[in-house]
Amino acid sequence: MPLTSNVISKRGADAIVETLKLAGVKTIFTLSGNHIMPIFDALIDSGIRLIHTRHEAAAVHMADAYARLTGEVGIALVTGGPGHANAISALYTAQMAESPVILISGHAPLSQLGKGAFQEMEQAELAKPIAKASWLSNSIESLPFDFAKAVSIAKSGRPGAVHLSIPIDLLEAQYPPTLKLPTEKDFLSTIETLPKDSIEKILQVLTSAKKPLILTGPQMQSKAGRLQLTRLEEALGIPVIGMESPRGILDPSLGSFAQVVAQSDCVLFLGKKIDFTVKFAQSPAFSDACQFLQIDPDLAEIEKAKIMLNQKLVLTCNAEVKTVIQALIEMAQINNTHEDWCAIVHKAIKYRPESWLTASVSQGFVHPAKAFAQIQTILDSHPDSVLVCDGGEIGQWAQACLDAPHRVINGVAGAIGAGIPFAAVASLVKAGAPIVAVMGDGSFGFHCAEIDTAVRYRLPYLLIIGNDACWNAEHQIQLRDYGNDRTIGCELLPTRYEEVVKGFGGHGESTNDLADLLPACKRALASQLPACLNMMIPSLAAPNLNP
Numbered sequence: 001m002p003l004t005s006n007v008i009s010k011r012g013a014d015a016i017v018e019t020l021k022l023a024g025v026k027t028i029f030t031l032s033g034n035h036i037m038p039i040f041d042a043l044i045d046s047g048i049r050l051i052h053t054r055h056e057a058a059a060v061h062m063a064d065a066y067a068r069l070t071g072e073v074g075i076a077l078v079t080g081g082p083g084h085a086n087a088i089s090a091l092y093t094a095q096m097a098e099s100p101v102i103l104i105s106g107h108a109p110l111s112q113l114g115k116g117a118f119q120e121m122e123q124a125e126l127a128k129p130i131a132k133a134s135w136l137s138n139s140i141e142s143l144p145f146d147f148a149k150a151v152s153i154a155k156s157g158r159p160g161a162v163h164l165s166i167p168i169d170l171l172e173a174q175y176p177p178t179l180k181l182p183t184e185k186d187f188l189s190t191i192e193t194l195p196k197d198s199i200e201k202i203l204q205v206l207t208s209a210k211k212p213l214i215l216t217g218p219q220m221q222s223k224a225g226r227l228q229l230t231r232l233e234e235a236l237g238i239p240v241i242g243m244e245s246p247r248g249i250l251d252p253s254l255g256s257f258a259q260v261v262a263q264s265d266c267v268l269f270l271g272k273k274i275d276f277t278v279k280f281a282q283s284p285a286f287s288d289a290c291q292f293l294q295i296d297p298d299l300a301e302i303e304k305a306k307i308m309l310n311q312k313l314v315l316t317c318n319a320e321v322k323t324v325i326q327a328l329i330e331m332a333q334i335n336n337t338h339e340d341w342c343a344i345v346h347k348a349i350k351y352r353p354e355s356w357l358t359a360s361v362s363q364g365f366v367h368p369a370k371a372f373a374q375i376q377t378i379l380d381s382h383p384d385s386v387l388v389c390d391g392g393e394i395g396q397w398a399q400a401c402l403d404a405p406h407r408v409i410n411g412v413a414g415a416i417g418a419g420i421p422f423a424a425v426a427s428l429v430k431a432g433a434p435i436v437a438v439m440g441d442g443s444f445g446f447h448c449a450e451i452d453t454a455v456r457y458r459l460p461y462l463l464i465i466g467n468d469a470c471w472n473a474e475h476q477i478q479l480r481d482y483g484n485d486r487t488i489g490c491e492l493l494p495t496r497y498e499e500v501v502k503g504f505g506g507h508g509e510s511t512n513d514l515a516d517l518l519p520a521c522k523r524a525l526a527s528q529l530p531a532c533l534n535m536m537i538p539s540l541a542a543p544n545l546n547p
């Protein structure tokens with residue numbers, strides 16, 4: 001029988017909560033279940049806030065957005081078996097976004113393993129391929145240290161997802177009077193720095209190139225991270241570009257960047273994985289004459305690059321990205337030799353065709369670029385406004401047309417559906433700032449029950465639904481690859497999603513009139529509720545800025 005809170009003697013669950021407090025955890029995103037109820041009980045009076053969601057994947061998406069927006073570790077707590085399995089797809093999004101998230105899952109009791117316990121599942125094995133580390137706690141003594149180790153791993157090197165399964169019998173077991181809790185050092189991340197001569201060598205190769213570029217990955221795309229990249233660019237006089245999209249160098253928020261990438265003669269991959277997003281650094285995306293440098297926290301990434309790039313990889317270093325950026329800034333010599341090249345690169349990134357703003361669409365529809373030109377004024381109205389992007393083609397239009405101090409996009413994982421959980425957390429951590437989340441009608445469906453979560457926790461935001469009654473990104477693939485007469489199965493209905501939002505207790509508006517768009521958004525924001533603007537759009541292909 002589980003111990004209840006009126007039996008005051010401490011349990012493993014209390015040890016976990018003590019450890020969460022030591023780690024400075026303030027918020028946990030969760031969905032209840034038998035295996036984790038001792039933790040719920042131990043959280044009473046702990047000062048740690050529970051945000052109870054409607055789906056385990058949403059809890060992980062929320063922990064992910066929390067980590068990206070605060071720089072702290074995001075914690076998701078779910079039950080064992082099916083609850084854990086539900087959480088897994090969202091863990092992949094966090095891992096690919098280099099977001100330090102810890103998924104704690106309850107687990108069948110150790111004493112019943114192999115006997116057919118309720119919801120028994122090889123949970124750690126299930127999470128292993130998509131996490132930095134994944135394991136099953138196996139003693140009450142190790143429990144607090146397991147959590148501290150999870151924090152340390154999630155934050156070290158390339159940040160990412162960590163999973164810890166905790167059997168319920170450990171949570172219910174008596175807390176031995178001799179039980180030790182972790183100290184500050186147990187939570188710390190390990191930092192690999194670079195010796196001074198390596199930094200000098202990197203600076204020398206970069207500055208002697210004619211058209212050098214520095215590419216960084218998702219972990220540098222927070223507001224603070226992007227500021228650090230600007231400082232690095234200012235210190236070196238070399239373009240420093242952050243990447244976080246599965247469309248990579250073709251990301252519409254990078255304009256026609258792919259065209260200048262092809263001209264570069266030296267690229268430093270500074271914690272940026274050399275993967276599909278950079279076309280594996282091969283020709284024609286990169287010049288055959290381009291030299292490559294790589295600084296990466298993962299030895300495995302370096303080994304992979306050596307095989308792929310061979311002689312073209314002239315220098316590799318194993319180190320932590322933010323520390324290296326700081327060292328590069330400190331050791332840089334002011335040098336203006338690449339001023340023209342910087343201007344060319346930034347002009348390419350800013351490129352958006354003027355024709356977007358005069359494009360006409362059929363009666364009853366709104367062109368996304370014209371709508372976003374108006375919505376940008378909302379994002380410009382506050383220093384901490386947040387842009388969330390989700391979905392297929394509409395998400396690409398949003399990324400091309402909108403900018404904000406904080407951006408949370410679905411990221412390299414390319415998984416749709418996280419927009420509503422992301423928006424709730426943006427509202428939680430950036431209270432008072434406008435939160436604008438853009439998503440397709442298909443993507444809206446994945447986690448629309450989280451509108452209820454946002455209503456319960458009073459988390460206002462504005463969802464802009466680009467409603468084309470279609471899973472358009474896939475429909476566009478059918479048109480492009482199979483032909484106009486071979487479209488199948490991607491139709492949706494022009495559903496009144498604003499009524500869905502109202503049904504959950506939020507505010508709903510619908511428009512297909514550009515003149516009413518901004519007033520409708522303002523009414524939605526003034527409602528101080530989770531709100532949506534259901535906007536009818538034509539099925540447009542994502543913007544192509546690198547024809």
Ligand SMILES: Cc1ncc(C[n+]2csc(CCOP(=O)(O)OP(=O)(O)O)c2C)c(N)n1
Pocket residue numbers: 390391392393394395414415416417439440441442443444466468470471472473474
């Ligand atoms: C979890 C997940 N399932 C499926 C896909 C494949 N997918 C990518 S975009 C897309 C269509 C999205 O439709 P919608 O949200 O309406 O946006 P639209 O493309 O219509 O603008 C689909 C099904 C995916 N990327 N992630």
